[in-house]
Amino acid sequence: xxxxxLSIAALLVLAVVSxxxxxxxxxxxxxxxxxxxxxxxxxxxxxxxxPDGTFKGDRAMTRYEMAMVVARILARVEAIxxxxxxxxxxxxxxxxxxxxIQTLQRLINEFRAELAALGVRVTAVExxxxxxxxRLDNTKVTGFSFFRYQSDLRNGxxxxxxxxxxxxxxxxxxxxxxxxxxxxxxxxxxxxxxGFGSMTCGSTLPGGxxxxxPDVDVGGYPTPGVTFDxxxxxxxxxxxxxxxxxxxxxxxxxxxxxxxxxxxxxxxDSVGADGLKVTGSFxxxxxxxxxxxxxxxxxxxxxxxxxxxMGRASMQLMPGWxxxxxxxxxxxxxxxxxxxxxxxWSVDLSGTIIPGITLTAEYATFxxxxxxxxxFPDNTAYQVNTVFNLGQLTGMTQFSPTLRIQYKKYGANxxxxxxxxxxxxxxxxxTNYRAWNAQLSMTISPLFRPYVNYExxxxxxxxSPVTELELGFFSQITSGVTARFxxxxxxxxxxxxxxxxxxxxxxxxxxx
Numbered sequence: 001x002x003x004x005x006l007s008i009a010a011l012l013v014l015a016v017v018s019x020x021x022x023x024x025x026x027x028x029x030x031x032x033x034x035x036x037x038x039x040x041x042x043x044x045x046x047x048x049x050x051p052d053g054t055f056k057g058d059r060a061m062t063r064y065e066m067a068m069v070v071a072r073i074l075a076r077v078e079a080i081x082x083x084x085x086x087x088x089x090x091x092x093x094x095x096x097x098x099x100x101i102q103t104l105q106r107l108i109n110e111f112r113a114e115l116a117a118l119g120v121r122v123t124a125v126e127x128x129x130x131x132x133x134x135r136l137d138n139t140k141v142t143g144f145s146f147f148r149y150q151s152d153l154r155n156g157x158x159x160x161x162x163x164x165x166x167x168x169x170x171x172x173x174x175x176x177x178x179x180x181x182x183x184x185x186x187x188x189x190x191x192x193x194x195g196f197g198s199m200t201c202g203s204t205l206p207g208g209x210x211x212x213x214p215d216v217d218v219g220g221y222p223t224p225g226v227t228f229d230x231x232x233x234x235x236x237x238x239x240x241x242x243x244x245x246x247x248x249x250x251x252x253x254x255x256x257x258x259x260x261x262x263x264x265x266x267x268x269d270s271v272g273a274d275g276l277k278v279t280g281s282f283x284x285x286x287x288x289x290x291x292x293x294x295x296x297x298x299x300x301x302x303x304x305x306x307x308x309x310m311g312r313a314s315m316q317l318m319p320g321w322x323x324x325x326x327x328x329x330x331x332x333x334x335x336x337x338x339x340x341x342x343x344x345w346s347v348d349l350s351g352t353i354i355p356g357i358t359l360t361a362e363y364a365t366f367x368x369x370x371x372x373x374x375x376f377p378d379n380t381a382y383q384v385n386t387v388f389n390l391g392q393l394t395g396m397t398q399f400s401p402t403l404r405i406q407y408k409k410y411g412a413n414x415x416x417x418x419x420x421x422x423x424x425x426x427x428x429x430x431t432n433y434r435a436w437n438a439q440l441s442m443t444i445s446p447l448f449r450p451y452v453n454y455e456x457x458x459x460x461x462x463x464s465p466v467t468e469l470e471l472g473f474f475s476q477i478t479s480g481v482t483a484r485f486x487x488x489x490x491x492x493x494x495x496x497x498x499x500x501x502x503x504x505x506x507x508x509x510x511x512x
Contacts, residue, residue, distance in 0.1 A: 024038065024039050024042035024043070024049070024055075025038070025042070025053060025054055025055035027054040027055055027056065027057070028055050028057065038055060038057070041069075045072065046072045046073065047069060063111070066111065067111045070107050070108075070111050073104070074104070074108070138170065138171045139168070139169070139170045139171070140168075140169045140170075141166065141167070141168055141169075142166075142167045142169070142511075142512065143164070143165050143166040143167055143511070143512055144509065144510065144511040144512070145162070145163060145164040145165060145509075145510050145511075146162070146163055146507055146508060146509040147161075147162045147163075147507065147508050148160065148161045148162070148505060148507040148508075149505070149506045149507075150503055150504065150505045150506075151504045152501065152502075152503040160186070161185075161186065162185070162186040163183065163184070163185050164183075164184040165181065165182070165183050166181070166182050167179060167180070167181045167182075168180045168181075172233075175235060175237065176233065176234065176235045176236070177233070177234045178232075178233050179230060179231070179232055179233075179234070180228065180230070180231045181228065181229055181230035181231065181272075182226065182227070182228055182229075183226070183228070183229045184226050185227070228246065229246070229272045230245075230246055230247055230248065230272045231245050231246045232244060232245030232246060232247045233245055239280060240278055240279065240280040241278070241279045241280065242276070242277070242278055243276070243277040243278075244275075244276050246272040246273065246274050247272055247273065247275070248260045248272050248273070249273065249275075249277060249290055249292070249310075250420065251290070251310050251312060251326050251328060251346075252312065252324055252326050252346060252348045252362055253324070253348050253350050253360050253362065254348065254360060254362040254383050254385070254420060254421075255419075255420035256346055256362050256363075256364040256381050256382075256383060256410075256416075256419060256420050257310075257326060257328045257344045257345075257346050257364050257366065257419065257420075258308065258310060258328055258416065258418045258419070258420070259418060259419070259420030259421075260273055260292075260418055273292040273293070273294050273308075274292060274293050274294075275290060275291050275292030275293060275308075276290065276291055277289070277290040278290070284315050284316060285313055285314075285315050286313070286314045286315065287311070287314075288311070288312045289309075289310065289311045289312075290309075290310045290311075291307065291308065291309045291310070292307070292308045293305060293306065293307055293308075294306050294308060294417070294418070305332070305333055305334035306330055306331065306332050306333070306417065307330075307331045307333055308328065308329070308330050308331075308417070308418070309329045309331075310326065310327065310328045310329075311326070311327045311328075312324060312325070312326045312327075313325055317351075318351075320351045320352040321349070321350070321351030321352075322349070322350050322351060323347070323348070323349055324347065324348045324349075324350075325345070325346075325347050325348075326345060326346045326347070326348070326364075327343075327344075327345050328343065328344045328345070328366075328416070329342070329343050329344075330342040330343075330416070330417060332369075340369030342366065342367060342368045342369045342415075342416070343366070343367050344364060344365060344366035344367065344416055345364070345365060346362055346363060346364035346365070347362070347363055348360070348361065348362040348363075349361050349362075355392060356388065356389040356390075356392035356393040357386065357387070357388055357389070357393070358386070358387045359384070359385070359386050359387075360384075360385045360386075361382070361383070361384040361385070362382065363380070363381075363382040364380065364381045364382065364414075364416075365379060365380045365381075366379050366380075366381075366414055366415065366416050366419075367379060368413065368415050377413060378411030378412045378413055378414065378460060379411050379413045379414050379415075380411045381408075381409060381410040381411055381414045381419070381421070382408070382409055383406065383407070383408040383409075383421065384406065384408075385404070385405075385406050386404070386405045386406070387402065387403075387404050388402065388403040388404075388405070389402055390402060390403055399442040399443055399444060400442060400443045401441070401442040402440070402441050402442070403438070403439070403440050404437075404439045404440075404441075405436075405437070405438050406436070406437040406438075407434075407435075407436055407437075408433075408434065408435055408437070409433075409434035409435075409460070410430055410431050410432065410433050410434070410460070411431070411432070411460060412431065412432040412460045412461045413431075414430075414432075415431060419431070423435065423455060423457070423466075423468060424437065424453050424455050424468050424470055424488075429466075432459050432460045432461050433457060433458075433459060433460060433466075434457055434458060434460055435455050435457025435458070435466070436456050436457070437453070437454070437455040438453070438454055438455075439451060439452070439453040439454075440452050446475075446476040447475050447476060448473055448475060449473055449474040449475070449476075450471075450472070450473040451470075451471075451472055451473065451474075452469075452470070452471055453469070453470040453471075453472075454467075454468070454469050454470075455467065455468040455469075459494065464492075464493055464494045465491075465492075465493065466490070466491070466492045466494075467490070467491045468488070468489065468490045468491075469488070469489045470486055470488045470489075471486065471487045472484060472485055472486030472487065472505075473485060473486075477508075480510055480511050480512055481509070481510045482508075482509045482510075483506075483507070483508050483509075484505075484506075484507045484508075484509065485504075485506050485507075486504070486505050487502070487503075487504055488501075488502070488503050488504075488505070489501070
């Protein structure tokens, strides 16, 4: 390892820049480009030079010499006295950055043996670094946004959709934190760019029906404007993890019984649900329970209020395989044409068949109240997802090819309010539908990650066929910003004399 003065100076995460330094070593001229850094290191006692008063900057440094410098820096870190956190409204800027802590941690890992030989208490220093990291992570702001333009050639409809999301997470104590998520949504089907607070389709006409939004993802677009789609508190107490407030939730790995966000025609907007979730474990058994209150619009009801209670237990059958069981009960308790209770249960299995092939499967059955019972008795659903890492299986790692194959079937009378599932168009095919789906994707370069997705299905009750095709690619524009273009085609003869839908989508995603 070369003794490069700037690389050592970068380790001084606690240093304060001094205005000037005297010449510390005879062989380091004052006009040398690294003079200030070397002088600062010497002034702080981190480098001492050789007995003859020279620095020997052109000589290779041994690992033990480097370890000695790191040991002196860590001694200063260990000596830091971390004061109690100040009031939230007066948090001073941190003196140490996350990058500094990560650099020190890498150095500790690299020179662990040498530092131990020098008598440095590595574990104690790592605890101090963890405490410093905790201070820096006391409050975090993350977010994402996207803008989408879609052209639907079947009915000549164009629309734009934009979403801006900010998530604030603050640590209350070592066992509690609070999260608030704000969502700004825009929608315009009239060809404009932004439609804040107005929607030209999907709204109710005065004294009339709801204006339809043909071929727009059912339930996938919150009402334009600003909403708080998540606001909850996480607490660890009594050996359990508690989350109280507005949140999102999925029951099981696929969520056939309940997957907030995958809504059907009755459920309206998706901006989280109010409730309580509890998770924990008992030996090899993991468990969770959740209860939510939601408002939906089923047939024969206006602003109906529901309580949904759920429970899940799972355990590892063998290394890499998990078996789960789920229960759910839906109860209408306000503004219903008749009070009723619907119940469902499901089982799921997930794991690795062989290295490079994974499987996730779920089977569910749902017994609806008589209010929702349709003419068809089939009230079961199941879905099987498999993923084949072709690069790992064949050794062709250059383009990272991946094949996903899925089979799904949702009964004609399978009607949980917040059921998961759907088709590749996102049109809410979560009942009376079955299909095969296959997707092949690969990475040619960060700028070009193409994929093809094909689905062939039919309506369970009539056998009427549905086929869907999607061709698209992702492109990494810059760090945190991705573009996606896709062409989609759907053929559904139940739509009448014009069964084909072609549409194009261009979307820009950003996250931070």
